[in-house]
Amino acid sequence: MRGRRTAAAIAGLAVLAAACSAPGTSPTATAQFTTFEQVLDQAKGQTVNLYAYGGDQGANRYIDEVLAVKARGLGITVHRVPVDATTTAMQKLLGDKQAGKTSGGGVDLVWVNGENFRTGKQAALWDCGWTDLLPNGRYVNWADPEIANDFGTPVNKCEAPWSRAQFAFVYDSARVSQPPRTVPALLDWIRAHPGRFTYPAPPDFTGSVFTRQVFYATSGGYTTIPTGYDHDAYQRLSPALWSALRGIAPSLWRSGTTYPTSSAQLNTLYGNGEVDFTMTYGPAEIDALVANGTYPATTKAYTLDDGSIGNTAYLAIPANAANKAAAIAVANLELSPEQQLAKAQPTPWGVYPAIDLTRTDASWQQKFADLPRSAHVPPFAELSRHSLPELQANWTTPLDDGWRQEVLPR
Amino acid sequence: MAPGSAAAVTVPAPIAGHTSNVRGTGRARVAVALLTPALVVVLGLFGGGLALAVAQSLGAAPVTGDGTLSLSSYTTVLRDPEFVSSVLTSLWIAAASTLLALALGTAAALTLRSSAAVSRGLALLQAALPVPHLVGAIAFSLALADSGLLSRLANVAGLAGTPADFPALVQDPHALGIILTYAWKETPFVAVVALSALGPRIREYETMARTLAAGPGARLRHVTLPLLAPALLAAGMLVFAFTFGAYEVPALLGRSYPEALPVLAYRGFSAVELDARPAGLAVAVLISVVGALATVGYGVAARILATRTSW
Amino acid sequence: MVTTAVSARHAGVRRLALTVVAVWVGAPLLPLLIWSFTRTWRYPDLLPQAWTTTVWSDLAATPETVRALLTSAVIAMVVAAFATAAGLAAGRALAWYRVRGRVLIELLVIAPLLIPPFASAMGVQVVFIRAGLADQPVGVVLAHLIPAVPYTTLLLRAAHAGLDPRLEAQARTLGAGPISAIRHTTLPAIRPAVAAAFGFAFLISWSEYLMTVIIGGGSVTTWPMLLFASAAGTGTTAATSALALAGLIPPVALLVVAGALSRRARPV
Numbered sequence: 005m006r007g008r009r010t011a012a013a014i015a016g017l018a019v020l021a022a023a024c025s026a027p028g029t030s031p032t033a034t035a036q037f038t039t040f041e042q043v044l045d046q047a048k049g050q051t052v053n054l055y056a057y058g059g060d061q062g063a064n065r066y067i068d069e070v071l072a073v074k075a076r077g078l079g080i081t082v083h084r085v086p087v088d089a090t091t092t093a094m095q096k097l098l099g100d101k102q103a104g105k106t107s108g109g110g111v112d113l114v115w116v117n118g119e120n121f122r123t124g125k126q127a128a129l130w131d132c133g134w135t136d137l138l139p140n141g142r143y144v145n146w147a148d149p150e151i152a153n154d155f156g157t158p159v160n161k162c163e164a165p166w167s168r169a170q171f172a173f174v175y176d177s178a179r180v181s182q183p184p185r186t187v188p189a190l191l192d193w194i195r196a197h198p199g200r201f202t203y204p205a206p207p208d209f210t211g212s213v214f215t216r217q218v219f220y221a222t223s224g225g226y227t228t229i230p231t232g233y234d235h236d237a238y239q240r241l242s243p244a245l246w247s248a249l250r251g252i253a254p255s256l257w258r259s260g261t262t263y264p265t266s267s268a269q270l271n272t273l274y275g276n277g278e279v280d281f282t283m284t285y286g287p288a289e290i291d292a293l294v295a296n297g298t299y300p301a302t303t304k305a306y307t308l309d310d311g312s313i314g315n316t317a318y319l320a321i322p323a324n325a326a327n328k329a330a331a332i333a334v335a336n337l338e339l340s341p342e343q344q345l346a347k348a349q350p351t352p353w354g355v356y357p358a359i360d361l362t363r364t365d366a367s368w369q370q371k372f373a374d375l376p377r378s379a380h381v382p383p384f385a386e387l388s389r390h391s392l393p394e395l396q397a398n399w400t401t402p403l404d405d406g407w408r409q410e411v412l413p414r
Numbered sequence: 415m416a417p418g419s420a421a422a423v424t425v426p427a428p429i430a431g432h433t434s435n436v437r438g439t440g441r442a443r444v445a446v447a448l449l450t451p452a453l454v455v456v457l458g459l460f461g462g463g464l465a466l467a468v469a470q471s472l473g474a475a476p477v478t479g480d481g482t483l484s485l486s487s488y489t490t491v492l493r494d495p496e497f498v499s500s501v502l503t504s505l506w507i508a509a510a511s512t513l514l515a516l517a518l519g520t521a522a523a524l525t526l527r528s529s530a531a532v533s534r535g536l537a538l539l540q541a542a543l544p545v546p547h548l549v550g551a552i553a554f555s556l557a558l559a560d561s562g563l564l565s566r567l568a569n570v571a572g573l574a575g576t577p578a579d580f581p582a583l584v585q586d587p588h589a590l591g592i593i594l595t596y597a598w599k600e601t602p603f604v605a606v607v608a609l610s611a612l613g614p615r616i617r618e619y620e621t622m623a624r625t626l627a628a629g630p631g632a633r634l635r636h637v638t639l640p641l642l643a644p645a646l647l648a649a650g651m652l653v654f655a656f657t658f659g660a661y662e663v664p665a666l667l668g669r670s671y672p673e674a675l676p677v678l679a680y681r682g683f684s685a686v687e688l689d690a691r692p693a694g695l696a697v698a699v700l701i702s703v704v705g706a707l708a709t710v711g712y713g714v715a716a717r718i719l720a721t722r723t724s725w
Numbered sequence: 726m727v728t729t730a731v732s733a734r735h736a737g738v739r740r741l742a743l744t745v746v747a748v749w750v751g752a753p754l755l756p757l758l759i760w761s762f763t764r765t766w767r768y769p770d771l772l773p774q775a776w777t778t779t780v781w782s783d784l785a786a787t788p789e790t791v792r793a794l795l796t797s798a799v800i801a802m803v804v805a806a807f808a809t810a811a812g813l814a815a816g817r818a819l820a821w822y823r824v825r826g827r828v829l830i831e832l833l834v835i836a837p838l839l840i841p842p843f844a845s846a847m848g849v850q851v852v853f854i855r856a857g858l859a860d861q862p863v864g865v866v867l868a869h870l871i872p873a874v875p876y877t878t879l880l881l882r883a884a885h886a887g888l889d890p891r892l893e894a895q896a897r898t899l900g901a902g903p904i905s906a907i908r909h910t911t912l913p914a915i916r917p918a919v920a921a922a923f924g925f926a927f928l929i930s931w932s933e934y935l936m937t938v939i940i941g942g943g944s945v946t947t948w949p950m951l952l953f954a955s956a957a958g959t960g961t962t963a964a965t966s967a968l969a970l971a972g973l974i975p976p977v978a979l980l981v982v983a984g985a986l987s988r989r990a991r992p993v
Contacts, residue, residue: 095683262586267958278578410669442825449824524744546930555956656841
């Protein structure tokens with residue numbers, strides 16, 4: 005029967021595509037380049053697809069208005085691809101991997117850290133070794149444990165630092181005169197002020213850090229938790245965390261029946277005066293939010309005395325990236341003191357430098373010292389005084405999943 | 415529901431005798447050629463894609479070929495308590511949205527007809543059709559949030575002093591925000607379908623019933639609604655299947671636990687952990703099974719509709 | 726006297742019914758409109774304290790917005806053209822020809838309306854990546870055809886079914902070629918349905934989010950992708966609202982044009 009034959013031919017079509025020849029593998033950057041001059045030569049005329057979380061308007065403006073403009077001078081076009089979470093980029097890379105697409109990939113640079121970096125490293129999604137090519141690598145203290153380890157995962161020349169972050173609480177000093185200075189004090193404050201606090205539901209990045217911050221406290225301190233994930237330790241330590249979080253739930257916004265699904269939503273609640281606190285991994289953004297009226301002028305940021313989690317964000321290059329030369333050139337560019345200073349300027353962004361300032365010459369150090377003081381955010385030195393490292397990234401998923409099972413449904 | 419599906423529900427029966435004068439092998443060849451492009455899409459792309467989804471949910475790796483087949487993703491999914499809550503959530507969303515849209519849409523159609531405002535009413539209803547669900551979800555999140563427009567109106571009316579006094583309608587435990595968005599979006603669709611089905615023939619039967627001294631209530635119950643039923647059933651089936659399987663609205667307006675099934679499916683599919691992908695595909699396949707059941711149900715409804723209309 | 730009273734009451738009921746429908750359709754879009762003209766609109770203000778047009782001018786000045794709207798428009802036009810052509814052919818076959826396995830084919834055509842097509846997009850993604858179709862507008866077009874073709878087929882089958890195929894046969898006996906016979910007899914008669922099918926297919930493609938994400942990754946950025954990301958937290962409420970409204974303009978414009986075309990085609 006003719007119809008059946010046609011149908012069979014059609015059904016075969018979708019699968020036919022799979023029979024296409026396997027594309028060749030992208031050579032690693034180190035195999036391709038021996039000097040940075042070669043990189044710059046080849047980078048001319050290339051377009052870099054930079055996958056970056058798009059929710060930070062300051063970061064977006066920095067990339068588009070500062071970094072991309074400077075890169076154009078090198079003959080490189082920076083195309084920022086805004087994603088609502090870095091997992092979008094990871095999913096793409098994993099999809100490529102599953103489909104055997106080992107070259108010509110559409111992602112050239114990813115703003116990444118933590119669990120995403122770790123998964124990528126495990127699945128061999130990153131190109132490694134290229135950071136040695138960066139002339140501006142001399143400004144980076146690669147031996148600093150906060151640079152050498154990304155959430156406990158050794159960086160191993162698979163990514164270049166981009167910025168530093170410090171987890172901070174943000175409150176309205178017009179409503180809260182004495183903000184709690186430790187996690188137990190914060191939990192007490194929440195119980196004493198029903199409905200005035202909440203946190204974004206993990207796996208939102210900020211909500212996830214908040215959970216870990218409480219986890220450090222309920223476990224008796226950062227040092228009592230094995231840095232690498234350990235199932236026994238999870239079984240032993242997590243019940244205290246869940247009971248603490250369940251304990252405050254009835255006193256949260258909406259009585260804990262629901263949580264903001266993103267940190268952006270929590271910020272909106274705070275901006276509307278519906279809660280007295282918000283929290284951020286990028287306190288430097290607060291000045292801009294106060295200036296444009298999103299936050300009240302009485303907003304202040306601070307870190308807890310029993311520690312605040314800090315981390316470094318990086319740029320990584322996928323192994324199958326189509327435009328590696330330009331990606332390396334951009335990664336080098338953003339490590340220059342000039343770009344790190346531009347990033348630290350409150351306008352348009354304001355984020356903490358990832359380079360070691362003592363490695364820059366005195367005139368740059370002066371420029372960093374001359375950065376405007378904020379009326380809302382203490383200087384980085386004060387914010388990071390009690391800085392605690394992140395747990396290894398393989399803790400993130402069990403804790404996020406545990407929260408979904410133990411705290412959300414109650 | 416996209417507006418075109420109104421056509422799916424109100425297909426006129428073929429004019430008798432048309433098909434009989436186009437016989438012969440040459441014509442059969444033409445028919446196959448004419449059907450090929452559409453079949454490439456629904457059989458090749460859609461059917462092929464579904465088959466690949468099933469294969470990958472069972473652990474197959476169709477391109478690299480290094481997968482091993484097992485049912486483990488299905489046992490993982492079915493044993494996960496969140497899956498059960500998600501099924502219930504999605505069923506509740508679909509059932510409530512469908513019933514609301516059917517009730518409101520039918521009421522709107524009957525009211526517009528009795529007040530002789532069919533053509534202008536239709537024009538207004540059709541104005542709602544091109545609004546994408548994504549836009550609807552965003553609009554409703556602004557209208558229904560606890561500091562949204564409704565909450566402000568409640569504040570002005572003295573019903574709520576603070577946002578927290580206003581009932582949770584977005585990301586709420588009962589998925590009310592999602593259901594209201596769907597009801598808003600699907601009611602015009604149902605109304606358009608009902609208005610097209612309320613043809614002159616139904617009018618004849620109603621007149622007949624009136625001459626037999628049936629009151630307006632009795633006419634509605636015993637004449638109009640039964641005659642409308644197949645079209646409403648088909649429309650309801652489309653709305654149910656759509657609201658059961660659509661992603662955007664619950665993704666934006668839903669709670670983080672339990673999630674609607676499509677949200678759960680996509681979160682698994684897009685998760686960074688590699689083993690979550692088959693589980694996500696398994697959830698997508700299970701949604702498709704429900705859709706396939708609806709397809710069969712729709713086929714039955716369409717048959718009934720066809721026999722009724724060929725009276 | 727009695728008749729005028731009745732008709733006055735009727736007019737009142739009609740106006741009320743139409744008002745309710747208009748409010749139902751329009752009111753939920755009101756917050757979007759207000760938010761697109763202000764940056765801060767604090768609770769419990771019913772209206773913003775300050776109005777601005779900078780939300781719209783910023784939107785128009787963002788190249789990625791303009792690019793996304795253009796990408797969406799091109800993809801939707803191609804999808805609509807292909808889906809309408811495929812629907813014309815299949816609709817003709819299903820309405821006028823004896824087709825073996827008709828019931829099965831009709832079920833197949835209706836299936837993508839009832840089984841969410843994103844499941845098949847998830848399945849086919851790996852093949853598309855390998856074939857170089859993912860991350861490309863062409864791959865997105867193929868994915869969008871899945872929900873679009875059923876609509877056009879059903880619409881155009883209905884249009885053909887309401888038409889007597891003997892008209893075309895008569896044109897043939899009068900010496901017209903097959904294409905010319907279709908062009909001069911069938912197409913004019915079903916032009917409203919063709920316009921509607923094109924418009925609906927455009928609309929389906931224009932609104933599609935999840936399949937575009939699955940197939941297009943982040944590389945093919947369409948309007949719904951920008952809008953979803955903006956609504957999910959990357960954008961401010963004001964920017965999201967303006968972006969949402971901006972995306973309503975092309976489909977509404979197309980529907981108006983399609984409506985005008987089909988009215989013109991209506992026999993007088």
